[in-house]
Amino acid sequence: MKIAFYGSSLLSSYWNGAATYYRGMLHDLSRRGHDITFYEPDAFGRQQHRDIEPPDWARVVVYPATEDALRGVMAEARQADVVVKASGVGVFDDALIEGVMDAARADALRIFWDVDAPATLAEITPQPDHPLRRTLPKLDFVLTYGGGPPVVAAYEGLGARRCVPVYNAVDPATHHPVPAEPRFRADLSFLGNRLPDREARVEEFFLRPAALLPERAFLIGGNGWESKAMSGNVRHLGHVYTREHNAFNTSPLAVLNIARDSMAQTGWSPATRVFEATGAGACLITDDWLGLDMFLKAGEEVLVARDGQDVAEHVATLTPERSRAIGEAARRRILQSHTYAQRGAEVDTLLRAALARKDAA
The missing domain is CATH 3.40.50.2000 (Glycogen Phosphorylase B;)
Structure with a gap:
């Protein structure tokens, strides 16, 4: 499957605690045959504090934090089988959630992946006209990197068809014992x-x-x-x-x-x-x-x-x-x-089952 993933940054953990999660999850999904493009804005000094260069398991598109550039990367969502908008991109978040989901093909999966569910829910719950609130019923599901039953109940109460926690984990290839310094x-x-x-x-x-x-x-x-x-x-x-x-x-x-x-x-x-x-x-x-x-x-x-x-x-x-x-x-x-191989297997199964249901319909 072609996955278009719109997030804060894959290349930098600078003021970006979700980087480890993105890397672990998407690297494993690539091992399972998914073709991943990650879209991240050039913002907050992250490109000047990169932890990694673009990996061989994902195409990374770094775009200027301008409205013209935003329109271009949103239009690329039409090429994907799975369109993912993550929380906390930090630049044009409201425009992104509606723009990429509107651009997605009718047969594509639409997903909001929340890496800070308590903060997101606190923001959108009192705002019935929030762009994410308007978009929730159109999504195939919401994924979160934590929150458990309270977050699942909150999202489904706000109109999400389905909410599934996909917790943080470890990639043993990147986080492992080393000699003390x-x-x-x-x-x-x-x-x-x-x-x-x-x-x-x-x-x-x-x-x-x-x-x-x-x-x-x-x-x-x-x-x-x-x-x-x-x-x-x-x-x-x-x-x-x-x-x-x-x-x-x-x-x-x-x-x-x-x-x-x-x-x-x-x-x-x-x-x-x-x-x-x-x-x-x-x-x-x-x-x-x-x-x-x-x-x-x-x-x-x-x-x-x-x-x-x-x-x-x-x-x-x-x-x-x-x-x-x-x-x-x-x-x-x-x-x-609790490894990303296990988390990746969960998400892979979820994606394939959801696409099969769409194809059958």
């Missing part, structure tokens, strides 16, 4: 951009434990933290490229995951960082959220914290031996149950 050594590391609906949780789950444990070393990576007040035992790295994530995850005693406010409240929303870290064999400490046990077992494959005090206690009592045991157990679980 001195520049990434710490007792606790956190990687995430500074965002309004995450900052208070970072203060509680990362900065507060750092202040409680002044003798321990803390490391934070991601954009936007350079102006944030932090205790002297916290070191800030700035943007960490995808190629450096394995070493970032294998070098510290433990790695911290902090869900954004909306993700934590919704549940069933493991971030890409959960799978990147555990895929590398890191000992993961995470804030608590509903649905976590679907992915990792607390106390054996992950350490769970209700607040910053819990994080501090985990770090203070964690030995290298236990850290290694938890990381190894998590990696076994992730490789057994």
Whole structure:
């Protein structure tokens, strides 16, 4: 099948946490015979901070963030068997959802793929005339990278014919154990951009434990933290490229995951960082959220914290031996149950069944 995928960026993870997800999912779908074209705007400095060059498993079209260029790439949707508009492109999102779906052939599958369902639903629910709300009944289905039953119920309540969660996962070829690097050594590391609906949780789950444990070393990576007040035992790295994530995850005693406010409240929303870290064999400490046990077992494959005090206690009592045991157990679980090969098989089956139904009709 020819898939036209309109997303934020396949080539860059700069201010683009969905890059790992896109790469894992689309690379596996290409292995299953799908012909993929990914359309991404030249915006937000992403092309100047590429993690990868255009891969051999997808054609990447980088278009200027102008209305003229937008019309051209939207028209190309007519060539595809499957047309996908992802959330959070960041440029002309409203025009894209209606434009590419209107351009799609009558026999093509139309899909909205939401990589931040809580935020999207918060935006469109109070707006009956929102372009996405108007488009939902015309789509074959909505795919989401998290959210579980609450998100499925919300989307179908707004008019989606079908909503299917396709969760984050790991690609063992890209995220795996590597030797530790001195520049990434710490007792606790956190990687995430500074965002309004995450900052208070970072203060509680990362900065507060750092202040409680002044003798321990803390490391934070991601954009936007350079102006944030932090205790002297916290070191800030700035943007960490995808190629450096394995070493970032294998070098510290433990790695911290902090869900954004909306993700934590919704549940069933493991971030890409959960799978990147555990895929590398890191000992993961995470804030608590509903649905976590679907992915990792607390106390054996992950350490769970209700607040910053819990994080501090985990770090203070964690030995290298236990850290290694938890990381190894998590990696076994992730490789057994949560790889992009498994997710790709789910999506491939979904696409083929849906197209077969259209052909029969």
